[in-house]
Amino acid sequence: MNQSAVLLEYVTRAYPGGVRAVDGVNLKIALGEWVSLMGPSGSGKTTLLNLLDGLDRPTDGCVHVMGQNLLQLDVDEAATFRRENVGLIFQQFHLVSYLTAVENVMLAQYYHSMVDKQEALLALERVQLADRAHHLPSQLSGGEQQRVCIARALINDPKIILADEPTGNLDEDNADRVVKIFQRLHREGRTLVIATHDPDLGRLAQRIVCLRHGQIVEECSPDGSDAAPRATGAGASHDRDVMHVTAS
């Protein structure tokens, strides 16, 4: 169990009113594995990611992440767990509105350990945002905010990256850059769980986990875009070898 980054057992997240956004999910993700979460809108991807980062709790089942039973953590312990292990990339960016791009990155440093402005600026440079470092979120485009969010998620060298639609707002060039970052992180041995509608990004993972109505299904049904690649509920994806090649 210690080798797995994520271990979900019969995890259900039901909302009042009866919606089971995640419904009896069993999932094991190995350390260093790159997994894509795919599925149509409303299938429970965001909900599942929030169960992995401890911002939400399952109504049923067990959640272990990086060897930690998240159900045993209180609010503060979960925050500590996040800042020490998890890099979070939000679907809706979630930047502090009155802090500039670089200050938003420094915020994550602050709660993690120490503020280092040079390093924060470097992180923004890596996502091509050096010239926007001192802009407020309201002065940034959606794609730029997305990249600030990514820079913030990676600033503390997290062991596991939980990304929700990280390329959703990016043009091809920027999406490519982000993909390269993910590939580098994967090479460095980080675990990646990336929820996405983007088949190109999804395909890069070693494994694609498909969700529908909160349940893991064999086949990723097309969700309005190109046909999704074949998915497997568990085991290696056809990309694994490729990834190993890039990793070495």
Added chain:
Amino acid sequence: MFFRMLIESFVRRRSRKLLAVAAVWIGLSLVIGLLALGLDVGDKLNREMRSFGANIQLQPAEAAVDVRVGGYELVAPGRTVYLDEADLPRLKQIFWRNNILAFAPRLTTQARLAGRSVPLVGTWFNHHVLLEDADPFVTGAAEVFPYWQARGAWPMNPESCLVGAALAQELDLGPGDRVELTTDQRSTSVRIVGVLTSGKDEDEAIVAPLSVVQRLAGLPGKVAEVQISALTTPENKLAERYGRDPQSLTPAEYERWVCTPYPGSVAADIQNAVPGSSARVVRRVAETQGAVLGRIDGLMLLLGIFVLIASTLSIMGVLSSAVLERRGEVALLQAVGAHRADVLRLFLTEAVAIGLAGGVLAALTGQVLGGWLLRVIFDSASEPHGVLLILAPLLGLLIAVAASVPPVWRTVHQQAARLLRGV
């Protein structure tokens, strides 16, 4: 980083913060204004309440105590003692001279009028008390007894007098009539200029300028008693203990007693100043004033509490909705690793800053407001109160903290995931 966040939060969300500060400012200004008024109102009311009449009575020392031993009066009958009118200016030279608002001497005798014996009361009307190093002090019966009503005019010279309302009706006298007053010593003719209603025994008497009565009674320069209207502080425990046993006070307490214008300490001061006199607190009047003042103070306190509650609720409404608006931010801070205490510290510090800023502003405008109310109600000026300069920021701080902390506390315990979704 913490201060950076704080500063940015204030600088980049200026209008929000200004709104919050303004809410504290305006709400507390009302409270402070009322408190400022409440602090002054006692003093002002005390002055207004002179209409209850004299509260200190000055008599000759020997007349003040009716010492009877086995039915015999120690002071021989017929040998009545008097005070000297010439000593009275000393009342405006004592330590508490500014608290002496008015005084009027009194000398009573019997005179014959139209074949019957009527009481003849002598007192001052619009009398100029000459002082060594100050302007003359104008006082008299009209000032000491504001409830005296004269239909017609007040006597302004030794040839005029008032007739008590009851006597006027009995003898069918009125303004303009001339009467002949006769005593054993002599007689004089005076003109009635007004009909007096006092509600007391003066209604049955002729009331004339003191000099007229002194002449008719053969007692030049003498007065039987002096009624004094003094500005005093309602008696408290200390004054009561002194009243029961002056020896029971420690030197420090005695010092405090002397330096507070209790009716007793002002009376003692007067008695020391006028030779052969005995000053007595007219209990009923002094106590009524104390009781009424106590009730007014209670009323102001109640009003203050109501306004405080109302203001607090509205301030809290503004401040807590400003916090609730930022629930997403709270969840985000927790998402990037902030503990509950970290979030709380940030919001608490902001609340303290807002509360203090609003409170300081309110301390200033509240005093102005209180001064304005005082001017409108009592037509007099007020002085700033140091207490309020401290109380207002303190209140602002308390209210702001009380308004901000509970919503933050509730928010940090909510499902951050749900908040990040946009509630």
